[in-house]
Amino acid sequence: MDFGVNPKYGDLIERAKRYAKDMLAPRAQEYDREEKFPRENFADLHREGFTALTLPEHLGGRDLYSDPASYATVLYELSNGCTNTAMLFHMQSSIIHVLSLLGTEEQAVRYARAVHDGKIFASHASENTSSLHGKMVMDTHARRAGDQYIVNGRKYFCSMAGEADYYVLWCQMEDEEDLSKSLYLFVAPADAPGFRIDREWNSFAMQGTASHSMIYEDVEVPENDIVGEGGDPIRPDVLPKFGFGYSAVYLGAGGGAYDWVVDYAKNRRLQPDNVPIATYPPISRAIGEMKIALDGALLMVQRAGWLMGTRGAAAAYGAINEAKYAAAETAAMITEKAIKIAGGPGLMRDFPLQRFHRDARAGLIMPPNTEKCLELAGKTLAEGKAGALMT
Numbered sequence: 036m037d038f039g040v041n042p043k044y045g046d047l048i049e050r051a052k053r054y055a056k057d058m059l060a061p062r063a064q065e066y067d068r069e070e071k072f073p074r075e076n077f078a079d080l081h082r083e084g085f086t087a088l089t090l091p092e093h094l095g096g097r098d099l100y101s102d103p104a105s106y107a108t109v110l111y112e113l114s115n116g117c118t119n120t121a122m123l124f125h126m127q128s129s130i131i132h133v134l135s136l137l138g139t140e141e142q143a144v145r146y147a148r149a150v151h152d153g154k155i156f157a158s159h160a161s162e163n164t165s166s167l168h169g170k171m172v173m174d175t176h177a178r179r180a181g182d183q184y185i186v187n188g189r190k191y192f193c194s195m196a197g198e199a200d201y202y203v204l205w206c207q208m209e210d211e212e213d214l215s216k217s218l219y220l221f222v223a224p225a226d227a228p229g230f231r232i233d234r235e236w237n238s239f240a241m242q243g244t245a246s247h248s249m250i251y252e253d254v255e256v257p258e259n260d261i262v263g264e265g266g267d268p269i270r271p272d273v274l275p276k277f278g279f280g281y282s283a284v285y286l287g288a289g290g291g292a293y294d295w296v297v298d299y300a301k302n303r304r305l306q307p308d309n310v311p312i313a314t315y316p317p318i319s320r321a322i323g324e325m326k327i328a329l330d331g332a333l334l335m336v337q338r339a340g341w342l343m344g345t346r347g348a349a350a351a352y353g354a355i356n357e358a359k360y361a362a363a364e365t366a367a368m369i370t371e372k373a374i375k376i377a378g379g380p381g382l383m384r385d386f387p388l389q390r391f392h393r394d395a396r397a398g399l400i401m402p403p404n405t406e407k408c409l410e411l412a413g414k415t416l417a418e419g420k421a422g423a424l425m426t
């Protein structure tokens with residue numbers, strides 16, 4: 036069993052590490068403090084060809100989703116620099132992958148061209164009236180009117196609201212109740228009439244994601260911008276990819292905090308000992324605990340990715356939920372320990388630990404939340420389905 040990183044994508048991981056350090060980390064504090072969408076980071080990632088990585092090769096991408104373990108490692112590295120950027124990058128990368136997977140050739144070519152032109156795609160499914168924890172229900176509806184569809188409804192937690200160039204709307208056809216037949220993706224340009232943004236994003240975490248609410252009032256979507264067949268967005272080879280990527284993104288907050296605090300502890304000396312604080316036994320022990328937990332969770336994420344890539348998302352279902360649980364809990368634990376190690380500077384807004392800690396808290400909530408992950412991982416095992424443990 037080898038669920039390590041595919042050498043085909045080794046260059047991407049090295050580049051992600053470099054971009055995180057040189058481009059993303061220096062801007063992360065400002066995006067957080069100013070609650071600003073990381074536009075410069077998206078421009079840089081586009082210039083470096085990163086925003087097209089999950090497109091298939093024949094559309095000018097690198098088909099990175101064919102190797103989810105490598106994809107997750109790229110996300111993890113980017114997130115070490117800026118968790119907000121990595122999360123938004125994952126959303127855009129996943130939805131453009133899904134559009135090319137489910138769309139017609141004409142649609143795939145058209146959307147890929149937009150990605151190569153630097154356009155940003157957002158994906159909006161969540162609604163305030165129901166939960167992704169339980170059975171998915173949509174109050175956002177579309178109805179056919181001639182050769183187009185008219186969409187009405189309200190979404191919340193819409194990352195990149197007011198910032199993306201295209202919104203991918205997860206909506207139900209109004210004349211069909213069963214979501215497995217009636218849920219479609221509608222792609223609409225951000226300047227289409229009928230979009231209204233309710234700027235209510237006011238969170239203590241992930242402040243740069245612009246995750247406002249959006250109201251759709253008679254938004255017109257032409258027939259050739261409805262993607263896939265009814266129910267395709269919740270297919271087992273589509274939906275779990277979003278949650279899988281969040282594991283890597285939020286674990287990256289833990290990785291960023293770990294790197295920062297180890298460097299700090301190696302350089303910080305106090306009188307009268309005048310030795311690096313990293314050498315004090317309680318601190319070296321804490322560093323050891325953090326590193327073991329971090330490596331363990333990253334391996335679980337890569338294992339889930341390896342399973343998904345080699346045996347399909349259904350076979351990886353248990354492992355994906357285990358990985359998301361481990362990643363989110365580990366990131367929360369590491370960022371808290373890092374603050375304790377650093378002492379006072381851990382609380383200061385001028386240093387990144389409090390930011391990593393706040394962002395890691397969102398990882399516990401982002402679907403599937405950690406409760407749901409446990410439930411699904413256990414259920415997979417209890418039902419004896421292909422899942423967590425591999426023989």
Ligand SMILES: Cc1cc2nc3c(=O)[nH]c(=O)nc-3n(C[C@H](O)[C@H](O)[C@H](O)COP(=O)(O)OP(=O)(O)OC[C@H]3O[C@@H](n4cnc5c(N)ncnc54)[C@H](O)[C@@H]3O)c2cc1C
Pocket residue numbers: 126157158159160161162165166167168169170191192193194195240241244246397400401402404406407
């Ligand atoms: C930073 C950030 C950005 C996001 N961006 C996007 C985006 O761009 N697009 C998008 O579509 N979504 C996005 N989301 C939204 C996300 O997908 C969730 O829908 C959102 O977090 C709402 O879920 P909730 O945590 O409020 O919990 P809810 O779903 O409202 O549930 C509330 C509580 O009830 C529990 N619960 C609910 N139903 C059940 C049940 N049947 N059984 C047991 N317990 C239950 C939940 O576990 C939770 O504890 C984003 C979320 C975050 C944090």
